[in-house]
Amino acid sequence: MRVLIAPDSFTGTLTSSQAAETIAQGWAQAAPWDELDIAAISDGGPGFLDAIAMDAGIELLPIFVKSLTQQLIPTAIGLTKVDQRTAYIESATIIGSALVAIFPKTPEKYSSFGIGEAILAAKEQGAKKVIVGLGGTGLVDGGAGMLAALGARPAELLTQGGLALSDLTFVDLEPVISAVAGMEFQIATDVLVPLLGERGAAIGFGAQKGADRETQIQLEKSLQHFSFVLGKRSDGKDPALILGAGAAGGLGFGLLHLNAKVQSGFSFVDAALGLTDRIAQADLVITGEGAFDWQSMHGKAIAQVAKTALQLGKPVVVLAGRVEVGRREWSAQGIVGAYAAAHDGEIPEDPQMSLSSLATRVARTYSPNPWQT
Missing domain, CATH: 3.40.50.10350 (Glycerate kinase; domain 1)
Incomplete structure (x- = not known):
């Protein structure tokens, strides 16, 4: 058999x-x-990059980025060998829950800054398309840290975790738009949930990341405020409502503000x-x-x-x-x-x-x- x-x-x-x-x-x-x-x-979660690397046309490039606790760690991005125009990033290797050994965990304080650093590393290699695998993360910050790494302001609030987002009065994304001009983003995930609500990033997934019920409710309010401050995209769509926005602690939401398209993470692995x-x-x-x-x-x-x-x-x-x-x-x-x-x-x-x-x-x-x- x-x-x-x-x-x-x-x-x-x-x-x-x-x-x-x-x-x-x-x-x-x-x-x-x-x-x-x-x-x-x-x-799209843990193991995404290993699976993609089974494709003979993909090579891994070692890089250093900040983890969810802001410690410098080694990781890698995948690049197409022929032209290096397509890059693959696995969020779990940078901001994964498994990277935090201390208990109790504090997902409300962790940052996705390292994802933005990985995107910039891909850009330096000439990548025009960046595919980010979402899943297995240990934070809930709505992708704020990633946006800060790409130039969003005020960085001092965007990098302090999900709870700090409630103190925002504005977010300037103009530096981000300039930094990623000419780049295309895809979200590789099969966790098709919105940013907010019972199935969203904070209430639906906060517990498995280590957030108690009270913290989940506070994070939900912070993400709601963050979404309000950012507003809709230039095409009139509200990223918070797009399925996939709530994946990886809301990292999908941040990527959707870069006009990312949501695709099945499994489909990439199936092809590879x-x-x-x-x-x-x-x-x-x-x-x-x-x-x-x-x-x-x-x-x-x-x-x-x-x-x-x-x-x-x-x-x-x-x-x-x-x-x-x-x-x-x-x-x-x-x-x-x-x-x-x-x-x-x-x-x-x-x-x-x-x-x-x-x-x-x-x-x-x-x-x-x-x-x-």
Whole structure:
């Protein structure tokens, strides 16, 4: 049997590449006769750049930028080898939640300044198109820090995190417009939510970044004020209402003020990895992520894999740290099984061992010994 193993990252514990290798090792323990095809995927969040770099036409350029806590860190951007006119940036490698080891986390104080620095680095290389993968970030600042790095004023307020945005009386974007003149931006994400509201950057995603309920409400008010001060774009559209604005702590909102277009993050990865063809060739598809929840079912990588597999008539099994959606929800998307590595809801002491053991158990169910059939 040909098995495609294509998980997303297990946030905070395993990258998508580590998860894929771990599942493959566990599966092989129970079903060494199966042919395993391994692919690390992303929906624009963690692992986006690694997946894009699998395309032979993309090279990685090491750079240094400021992290969400304003510490200088090494990272990389992707560039097309032929002309370096298209650049790829992964927000999770610069302002990712995993980059903050201290607890409690304070997402309301962190800044997206480093994203703007990465854009300027791409510009220095001659890039005319910049594709930014959104997801897995640890802040909620509406992209204010990124805009400050590109020249927006007043920088002293725009770089202090989401709560400081409530003190703004004006925002001057003219220096930003000059800095990125002639450049085109695309947002690579499958988290299609607006900036504000129950599904937005602060209320919908603040808790997973470390913000308590009171802080979420304060951030919501700050983002609302920020949106009011910035106003609509020159084309009359309100970026706060565009789906994708709330992705990555509102970084999508900031990019939309640069007239960015929203595109499926998974589509970029699919093209780079030839994933649709590999799903078509598989007998069984294994995917997964840290928490298989309602967000997973609404456009994230697992949902995209399941959708493609369903269209091709291929069964999908999900292996996750936690499973928080019921059989009715996941079976409607063509998923035939969903299994959790942690039954008590806690992160296992050895996440790799737990995931590998889970893969071994699941393999015994879905891949019986060919000599016994």
